[in-house]
Amino acid sequence: MMMEVHSPSYITQRLSLSRLSGAFVLCVVLLLASFVHLSVGAKSLDWMTIWHALTAYDPSDLDQAIVRESRQARLLVALMVGAALALAGVIMQAISSNPLADPGLLGINSGAAFFVVASLLFLPSLSHHYLPVFAFLGATFAALLVMALSGSQQNSERLILAGVAITALFASMTAILLLIDQQGLDKLRHWLTGAIGASDLKKLEWVYPYLLGAVLYSFVLVRSLNAFHLGERVAASLGVNVMLLKLSGLVLVVILSGSVVAVAGPIGFVGLVVPHMARLLIRNGYVWLFVYSLLLGALLLVLSDIAARMILRPYEINTGIVTAFVGAPVFIALVLGKMR
């Protein structure tokens, strides 16, 4: 019996089409979530007002001004932070070949946070434009520490343990700094649990060139990452420069999570959870894994931020706390699944 054999290009075309439509559906869901995000808050706004505010802005209308002046910025921050954290998570899981890798769990976020707090405390006169740079330095420092502690063998349990230890170290050092400076405590404490509300559009302006560059560059790495998925040795024999790939991946993770920390503080678990959600939809192939992770990460953070403002109305809880509520059970499930 003759089997019908499709050519590779036919199969890839069919796959891309279903993936493209999936991405489109995600975009629509994200758009709806964004509208909900703009409408909820201390004062609920109807969708017509939001629509007018976005399309035909009338500054004299107070409700429209709320959308344009405060909520829109918050939405943009949530979208960018979520997408960046998710991308950092996928890249980190790829280059460490470890499904539990996450910039939050591996101490990179808390290292960045410590350096930011220290710079605010010891160099108060410095322009805030430099905050992302300190975040990058802290993220790099933490990443190097974790790598040194986790040893040359690729032992995923040891890597996670090293990450947890470094996270605890930086968190306690940050706490000491905050004890020294009681005045700044309140503002910083808010930021340190991952607060989107506290951040504003100006902060986003400091980091968006870094974020944009990192996202573009990560798509350059896609082919090498696909080969790396077959194993380090196979990738090397296929012509991948493995050292360069790992270094590039690490730099991307540092830039992505450092930028996020500088804007919104250490928000955990997004980088862990989202790649696994994306992998349920995309079995392999990093182009689409990246696209889906960016969309799902933005969606997760927008939804978390909506929840953060809805659960204890009229009060707000920090978005980082909501993502931890979502992320921690997923993490436990992943660990249990790995142990089985």
Added chain:
Amino acid sequence: MLVVEYLSAGYKKKQVLNEVSLNFPEGEFTTLMGANGCGKTTLLHAISGLLPVQSGHVQLNDEPLLKLSRKEVAKRLALLPQVATSPAGLTARELIMQGRFPWQSWWRQWSDQDEKAVNEAVEVTGVSDYLDTPLEQLSGGQRQRCWIAMTLAQDSPVLLLDEPTTYLDVAHQAELMNLISSLKSKGKTIIAVLHDLNQAATYSDRLVMMKAGQVYCEGEVETVFTKDNLQQVFGLDAHIVRDPHNDNPIALPVVDANVSVNKQSDIQSAKKLEGELRV
């Protein structure tokens, strides 16, 4: 011809290869043999540039390989490392298509030439029936065929195979060795590490026996596959007999004299026990 000259390589604390010089003739199947830790795998890795070389040269048709970029090396040499796992979520086709990596770049995507190379690799290895099956659902033998197909799709004149038959059952081992041997007719130069002495003697044109990071002896199977060499390289006491079908040499390890005695006594005691049970 692939030429290795005075090649030394190793890891941080331990030098594994010590000034190895070898020639691998074009279109021939050479097998590297030796006890564990003698440097066979290290030699494969050093030739293909996976391991930094401390000193020495590797030349393919008078072109120095060690100076080339990783991609350029990959166009000339395809190495199949010892693979025990299969990457999650990949189908056979997706794996084989990865073999085209060194020929692509972000401005040069999938081409007719890529398609042709993949189709040819699929045909030679006979994997067309399960191209769209996830690798984890394939048997060990089928999966190994897919990995070989991936290295073939790489379209390099030289193939380096590190223990390609390990983890396979006997029937699949024979099948795979026949496949690998058939690649010679496609003009491939094949260098393999094999653990099974008789597979090595049967399928190779040339044997290289290594001991403690150096070449102990090398040459055609008939001259190298001898009782003395097996004794020196493996510490193995073996008889060399001939395959009645094709006259290939076969090594049979010498069996301790008491083994057959024990077997006799085992049979006797079993019979005795059987008799007792009947009563």
